[in-house]
Amino acid sequence: MPGNNYNCTPLTPRSRLERLLRERELRKSFKYTQSTEEAKDGNKEGEQFYGDSCTSESENLGAYDEDEVTETNADARVFADERPSKQRLLVVANRLPVSAVREGVDSYHLEISVGGLFLSDSYIYCVKEFDTRWIGWAGVNVPDDVGQKALTKALAEMRCIPVFLDEEIVNQYYNGYCNNILWPLFHYLGLPQEDRLATTRTFQSQFDAYKKANQMFADVVNKQYEEGDVVWCHDYHLMFLPKCLKEYNDQMKVGWFLHTPFPSSEIHRTLPSRSELLRSVLAADLVGFHTYDYARHFVSACTRILGLEGTPEGVEDQGKLTRVAAFPIGIDSERFIQALELPEVQARMKELKERFGGRKVMLGVDRLDMIKGIPQKILAFEKFLEENSHWHDKVVLLQIAVPTRTDVPEYQKLTSQVHEIVGRINGRFGTLTAVPIHHLDRSLDFHALCALYAVTALVTSLRDGMNLVSYEFVACQASKKGVLILSEFAGAAQSLGAGAILVNPWNITEVAASIGYALDMPADEREKRHQFNFRHVKAHTSQEWAATFGFNATLTEPLDALGRGGQIRELELKLHPNLKEPLKKLSDDPKTTIVVLSGSDRAVLDKNFSEFNMWLAAENGMFLRRTSGDWMTTMPENLNMDWVDSVKHVFEYFTERTPRSHFELRETSIVWNYKYADVEFGRIQARDMLQHLWTGPISNASLDVVQGGRSVEVRAVGVSKGAAIDRILGEIVHNKGMKAPIDYVLCIGHFLTKDEDVYKFFEPELPSESSPVARAMLSKSNSYRPSLQKFTPNKTAFSKPSSYKKQRSLSNIEKREIDNWRSSYRDRMAVHEGSSVLDLKGDNYFSCAVGRKRSSARYLLKSSDDVVNLLSDLAEHSSSPKT
Numbered sequence: 116m117p118g119n120n121y122n123c124t125p126l127t128p129r130s131r132l133e134r135l136l137r138e139r140e141l142r143k144s145f146k147y148t149q150s151t152e153e154a155k156d157g158n159k160e161g162e163q164f165y166g167d168s169c170t171s172e173s174e175n176l177g178a179y180d181e182d183e184v185t186e187t188n189a190d191a192r193v194f195a196d197e198r199p200s201k202q203r204l205l206v207v208a209n210r211l212p213v214s215a216v217r218e219g220v221d222s223y224h225l226e227i228s229v230g231g232l233f234l235s236d237s238y239i240y241c242v243k244e245f246d247t248r249w250i251g252w253a254g255v256n257v258p259d260d261v262g263q264k265a266l267t268k269a270l271a272e273m274r275c276i277p278v279f280l281d282e283e284i285v286n287q288y289y290n291g292y293c294n295n296i297l298w299p300l301f302h303y304l305g306l307p308q309e310d311r312l313a314t315t316r317t318f319q320s321q322f323d324a325y326k327k328a329n330q331m332f333a334d335v336v337n338k339q340y341e342e343g344d345v346v347w348c349h350d351y352h353l354m355f356l357p358k359c360l361k362e363y364n365d366q367m368k369v370g371w372f373l374h375t376p377f378p379s380s381e382i383h384r385t386l387p388s389r390s391e392l393l394r395s396v397l398a399a400d401l402v403g404f405h406t407y408d409y410a411r412h413f414v415s416a417c418t419r420i421l422g423l424e425g426t427p428e429g430v431e432d433q434g435k436l437t438r439v440a441a442f443p444i445g446i447d448s449e450r451f452i453q454a455l456e457l458p459e460v461q462a463r464m465k466e467l468k469e470r471f472g473g474r475k476v477m478l479g480v481d482r483l484d485m486i487k488g489i490p491q492k493i494l495a496f497e498k499f500l501e502e503n504s505h506w507h508d509k510v511v512l513l514q515i516a517v518p519t520r521t522d523v524p525e526y527q528k529l530t531s532q533v534h535e536i537v538g539r540i541n542g543r544f545g546t547l548t549a550v551p552i553h554h555l556d557r558s559l560d561f562h563a564l565c566a567l568y569a570v571t572a573l574v575t576s577l578r579d580g581m582n583l584v585s586y587e588f589v590a591c592q593a594s595k596k597g598v599l600i601l602s603e604f605a606g607a608a609q610s611l612g613a614g615a616i617l618v619n620p621w622n623i624t625e626v627a628a629s630i631g632y633a634l635d636m637p638a639d640e641r642e643k644r645h646q647f648n649f650r651h652v653k654a655h656t657s658q659e660w661a662a663t664f665g666f667n668a669t670l671t672e673p674l675d676a677l678g679r680g681g682q683i684r685e686l687e688l689k690l691h692p693n694l695k696e697p698l699k700k701l702s703d704d705p706k707t708t709i710v711v712l713s714g715s716d717r718a719v720l721d722k723n724f725s726e727f728n729m730w731l732a733a734e735n736g737m738f739l740r741r742t743s744g745d746w747m748t749t750m751p752e753n754l755n756m757d758w759v760d761s762v763k764h765v766f767e768y769f770t771e772r773t774p775r776s777h778f779e780l781r782e783t784s785i786v787w788n789y790k791y792a793d794v795e796f797g798r799i800q801a802r803d804m805l806q807h808l809w810t811g812p813i814s815n816a817s818l819d820v821v822q823g824g825r826s827v828e829v830r831a832v833g834v835s836k837g838a839a840i841d842r843i844l845g846e847i848v849h850n851k852g853m854k855a856p857i858d859y860v861l862c863i864g865h866f867l868t869k870d871e872d873v874y875k876f877f878e879p880e881l882p883s884e885s886s887p888v889a890r891a892m893l894s895k896s897n898s899y900r901p902s903l904q905k906f907t908p909n910k911t912a913f914s915k916p917s918s919y920k921k922q923r924s925l926s927n928i929e930k931r932e933i934d935n936w937r938s939s940y941r942d943r944m945a946v947h948e949g950s951s952v953l954d955l956k957g958d959n960y961f962s963c964a965v966g967r968k969r970s971s972a973r974y975l976l977k978s979s980d981d982v983v984n985l986l987s988d989l990a991e992h993s994s995s996p997k998t
């Protein structure tokens with residue numbers, strides 16, 4: 116594609132690209148070898164693939180030795196004969212993974228920054244494929260040269276490079292534009308009122324400071340940049356950065372990832388600097404979000420606000436493509452799982468047990484932020500206590516509220532509000548010896564947190580980009596199988612919804628009821644729910660997340676090449692055992708032609724029907740064969756299949772997040788099926804998926820989205836059973852050299868609504884209810900079927916569809932389409948055979964839908980058993996076998 120940086124000749128030396136590709140291959144083969152070895156070893160679950168280097172780096176602050184820690188032993192095994200030089204990755208984030216506290220003129224104490232991004236992102240160190248450097252603010256104001264030099268030196272040992280922001284900038288850029296404007300807006304809390312009296316709080320002055328700060332980050336990156344480096348910018352703090360970087364060097368590979376939600380374009384539209392920010396982000400080559408919803412919102416903001424074109428790959432502006440995709444973050448689950456075995460964590464768990472002995476503990480772990488819904492959570496807990504007096508002295512809510520952004524007035528107000536509510540509830544329900552809510556305004560260290568996670572968790576974010584706390588909680592539940600109550604407005608709901616109790620945090624009554632449900636949940640249900648989520652959390656790690664984004668920004672390879680695929684499981688079509696015999700007889704009847712028209716692919720039909728003498732039409736009629744002959748294609752020319760990769764990524768994403776769902780890739784369609792998944796959760800996921808397919812960047816592609824009862828299917832435009840039937844009939848008539856007109860058609864199916872066009876092909880308008888044909892139905896059928904002499908079907912099996920009474924009139928387009936098919940068919944028949952071969956006048960055509968209430972078919976059969984009975988009846992009356 117012209118202008119697509121990723122498809123141009125690589126700017127990095129070819130040998131380097133080759134090395135990277137080779138490295139990626141090795142990585143994949145290592146993964147493979149590792150998993151086979153694990154299987155042999157009794158599954159040691161990813162034994163320290165990256166864990167070793169991770170722990171050594173994050174725990175021995177300041178003791179970094181490049182050669183020592185960049186590769187684990189496992190790695191060394193893989194790269195034994197070839198040690199490629201690594202791709203350099205410059206990670207730029209507002210806050211460095213370590214924060215500095217000044218202890219003297221030229222000495223600093225470094226500690227790990229608390230917070231989602233940093234706890235998870237510090238693992239980027241562990242992505243062995245990259246030689247990573249961090250660039251960011253160390254959270255401290257260092258105005259003097261001596262201090263700056265000393266801090267730069269101290270951080271260098273951690274591979275961190277500081278950006279020095281003065282107090283004024285921090286106030287206007289970080290407290291102001293980032294946390295008082297963008298943060299609430301991106302979380303649907305709206306914009307604050309602009310304060311005209313305070314010049315430091317106007318949008319314009321804060322936006323100017325934001326741009327200035329972004330330029331300061333860019334200056335540091337530019338200084339560090341070496342040709343071929345990949346620069347990964349993080350979060351809403353740095354939306355201006357991609358533009359600054361590309362202005363400096365348009366060959367730089369730049370990725371930008373947002374950790375918060377990206378709101379609907381209607382929300383983003385209210386932002387005074389809406390266009391400038393979008394354009395700056397679009398300067399990046401790759402833009403990533405946690406979920407498809409956020410990615411879709413971003414693309415639609417670009418199309419609606421900037422008037423640009425959204426494509427399945429991203430956003431296009433005058434030939435330049437910015438790729439947009441979902442890269443959901445994960446955690447280092449092994450780190451949490453293993454921590455539970457540590458003596459210090461065990462000791463803390465024991466302490467907690469003694470402290471709250473006999474009471475069930477509900478846990479909340481959040482930064483004290485408006486988006487986390489802490490007041491709503493506490494109010495729901497109050498309601499639960501109000502309505503369940505028998506739980507009063509048996510349950511306690513432990514809320515860890517980590518102070519955050521304490522210089523922003525809104526956060527200060529929130530702190531007072533929460534304290535007030537907690538005080539009131541404790542006064543109301545507390546006793547001399549116990550209070551129902553333990554509220555801590557502080558952060559906890561890793562071990563304390565792990566010990567705490569072994570209870571029931573309550574995450575009620577009003578909006579949350581992802582919410583790692585819910586992942587960490589799941590990772591720590593191996594023995595307890597505690598229940599997770601999770602806000603449907605957290606990104607994590609899409610991944611952990613199968614096992615969590617999903618709630619609307621604004622609905623206090625619902626959250627209160629969910630608390631009761633969680634507390635009383637039987638062990639087997641807890642176990643089942645836990646397993647769904649545990650599997651997900653273990654499989655989708657922060658390591659994989661960072662590697663996937665990094666490689667995408669580097670090489671633009673398709674996502675599935677990084678191991679996301681491989682989930683395809685065929686729908687298992689199995690023939691009803693009692694159908695074999697009648698089918699055999701009918702297919703041997705010389706006057707009967709049987710066609711099996713299915714959405715399944717050729718292999719599935721081959722497997723099930725090869726033994727019969729019939730016609731098989733696979734993939735909704737796109738492929739056809741007589742069982743005695745070869746497959747031929749009836750596919751229309753120029754069938755556009757360009758959309759397949761984009762849709763496949765969407766299906767993979769939802770398959771990974773919907774336990775027991777699967778998808779099947781066919782030649783002309785792709786089907787996601789959730790019939791084995793939890794029905795309710797499957798429907799929620801299907802709704803989100805459809806939303807994305809219908810309104811997202813793929814919506815312009817030439818495809819049809821077909822919604823089934825428990826499936827979503829995407830097909831090339833023009834693929835339907837009705838559209839295929841004329842080609843199929845044409846072929847059969849030609850092949851058999853049929854001269855006499857077809858005087859009887861029986862069409863039975865369990866079709867998706869879209870495929871009911873096959874009924875309409877034979878009979879565009881159903882007869883009105885008073886029609887004698889409709890009433891007489893199959894009882895007269897034998898007189899129309901020369902080969903089924905004494906056929907008397909079991910009338911009780913049939914009923915009229917409810918749509919029969921209120922016959923939906925066909926739209927003009929539908930009528931036109933059907934007329935076209937019919938006339939094209941008849942024309943062809945006329946050309947090939949010299950006379951019409953389809954002689955259906957309405958009383959010798961029978962259509963039956965199976966297991967449906969509404970249908971375009973004339974008659975309904977309740978179940979597949981009825982189909983078996985009907986076909987058995989038919990077979991009994993069929994004429995003698997073919998010779």
Ligand SMILES: O=P(O)(O)OC[C@H]1O[C@H](O[C@H]2O[C@H](CO)[C@@H](O)[C@H](O)[C@H]2O)[C@H](O)[C@@H](O)[C@@H]1O
Nearest residue numbers: 210230231232350374375444579580581582583
């Ligand atoms: O650096 P702070 O201002 O103290 O804030 C801490 C971080 O908060 C936000 O975290 C987000 O990232 C998480 C990981 O992707 C995600 O799970 C969560 O939903 C987000 O809220 C913020 O986006 C980070 O930049 C901050 O560092």
Ligand SMILES: O=c1ccn([C@@H]2O[C@H](COP(=O)(O)OP(=O)(O)O)[C@@H](O)[C@H]2O)c(=O)[nH]1
Nearest residue numbers: 229230231232234482517558559582583584
């Ligand atoms: O006392 C605490 C409370 C939380 N966290 C960590 O802070 C992160 C919070 O991330 P999340 O995505 O849930 O929300 P964020 O605060 O980033 O919005 C998690 O990794 C927690 O383990 C922590 O280290 N100490």
